[in-house]
Each structure stands twice: as structure tokens, then as C-alpha cells.
Amino acid sequence: MIDLHCHILPELDDGARSLQDSVAMARQAADDGIEKVCATPHIRHDHDVHIPEIAARVAALQATLDRESVPVRILPGGELAETAARHLTPEELHRVSLGGTLGWVLLEPAPGPLGDGLHAVVDHLGALGARAIVAHPERHAGADLEHRLLTFVEQGCLIQWTAEFVRAASDEDLVLRYARDGLVHLLASDAHSSLAGRPVRLAGAFERLRSSCTPDWIDWMANIAPRAIVAGEPVTPP
Numbered sequence: 001m002i003d004l005h006c007h008i009l010p011e012l013d014d015g016a017r018s019l020q021d022s023v024a025m026a027r028q029a030a031d032d033g034i035e036k037v038c039a040t041p042h043i044r045h046d047h048d049v050h051i052p053e054i055a056a057r058v059a060a061l062q063a064t065l066d067r068e069s070v071p072v073r074i075l076p077g078g079e080l081a082e083t084a085a086r087h088l089t090p091e092e093l094h095r096v097s098l099g100g101t102l103g104w105v106l107l108e109p110a111p112g113p114l115g116d117g118l119h120a121v122v123d124h125l126g127a128l129g130a131r132a133i134v135a136h137p138e139r140h141a142g143a144d145l146e147h148r149l150l151t152f153v154e155q156g157c158l159i160q161w162t163a164e165f166v167r168a169a170s171d172e173d174l175v176l177r178y179a180r181d182g183l184v185h186l187l188a189s190d191a192h193s194s195l196a197g198r199p200v201r202l203a204g205a206f207e208r209l210r211s212s213c214t215p216d217w218i219d220w221m222a223n224i225a226p227r228a229i230v231a232g233e234p235v236t237p238p
């Protein structure tokens with residue numbers, strides 16, 4: 001599996017507190033069967049992340065993981081805020097895309113319900129050659145959530161839900177119906193630390209979807225789509 005959303009780089013945004021914390025997060029990932037983790041620091045006005053430094057920070061963490069025999073590969077990326085997306089140069093956009101391939105950008109909605117502004121940003125990114133993955137819609141659920149999700153899909157977006165939210169979903173939770181209806185494309189940890197909050201784990205969330213989705217669909221979400229995304233390839237949900 002590949003975790004497409006993880007704040008694993010140390011001492012950068014509100015993610016891993018230290019290099020030791022980053023290594024512990026990578027060990028969590030490995031224990032869960034995750035082979036690759038996209039480092040997705042916040043690209044947002046309230047976090048001082050210098051985009052040109054991301055690649056070197058990824059390489060430095062990888063060197064530590066290799067030295068400590070943690071079998072996880074770190075890929076470059078970013079979590080691009082809706083409010084910051086228009087300020088990036090094409091070069092910067094390329095650097096924060098998942099896997100550094102320009103194909104796919106992880107897009108963080110502004111606080112509050114998903115709105116028209118995010119659809120406009122998706123179009124803006126599309127004009128620059130990138131397709132968008134809408135991050136954690138469960139945190140941006142207005143009364144029109146389903147209509148918004150369908151419109152994002154029509155725009156060519158993929159929808160990423162938080163793995164821990166899905167793992168803990170009750171039988172009545174709408175996310176399971178959305179999964180049946182094909183509006184759950186990707187699960188990611190959005191983990192920030194090994195010391196608190198959500199773990200770097202995906203397997204339990206995919207297990208939770210077994211009652212709603214066919215094995216082929218789960219394999220697409222867990223393996224086929226994420227591999228294509230980090231390779232910058234087109235992805236269309238079946």
C-alpha cells in the first residue's frame with residue numbers, strides 16, 4: 001500500500017516532532033504493510049514550508065530510514081491549501097505534486113463546507129496540467145456534500161477520505177454508502193505523529209470497507225490507483 005497523505009517530515013509543519021518521531025511513523029507504516037509514504041507538509045500561509053527544500057528533506061529522512069533498516073520509501077509531495085493554490089508557480093506546483101510528477105496534487109479544502117471556491121481551484125490546477133485529489137471531505141461536510149462530491153468527480157478529481165475515520169465508521173455512517181456508490185477513491189492516514197492522533201495505518205480502514213465494496217474495488221483503491229498517482233499517470237475510477 002501507499003499512504004498518499006502523511007505529515008512525516010520532521011520539524012517542519014505540525015507533523016513529526018523530531019527525526020525519531022518520523023522514524024517511528026515509518027515503522028508504524030511498515031508494520032501495517034505500507035511500502036511508500038508521500039510526505040505531504042502543509043503548503044499554507046500559517047506554515048513556513050519552503051517548497052524547494054522538500055526534496056532534500058525527503059532524501060535526508062530516506063537516508064535515516066535506510067540506515068535504520070526501515071523498509072519504507074518516502075516520496076515528495078505536499079498538502080496544498082485551497083487558499084494557497086493560486087500563489088504557486090508552475091515549478092512549485094510540480095514540486096508539491098504527489099511523487100513529484102505533476103500529475104496529481106493533494107488539495108486541502110478551506111475550513112468549512114466544500115464550496116464553489118474549491119471547484120474554481122480545481123479548474124486552475126487543471127489549466128496548469130495537474131489533477132486534484134480532494135482531501136478529507138468528512139471534515140468539510142455541508143448539507144450538499146453528496147452533490148459536491150459528484151461535481152468534483154465530474155471535474156476529474158479523486159476523493160481521499162481519512163483512513164482512521166473510515167475504520168471507525170458505524171454501519172449507518174454515510175461514508176459506507178458513498179463507498180458503495182463509488183465516491184470513496186482513496187484512503188490515507190493524514191497522520192501527524194507517532195506520539196498522538198491518527199496512526200500511519202490503512203489496512204484496518206480497507207478491512208472496514210469489505211462489507212461495502214468488492215475485493216477488486218478495494219484493490220483499486222489500495223494499490224492500483226495510488227501507484228498510478230505517484231507515477232503521475234491518469235486515473236479514472238472504474
Ligand SMILES: [Fe+2]
Pocket residue numbers: 005006007079190
Ligand atoms: Fe493533512
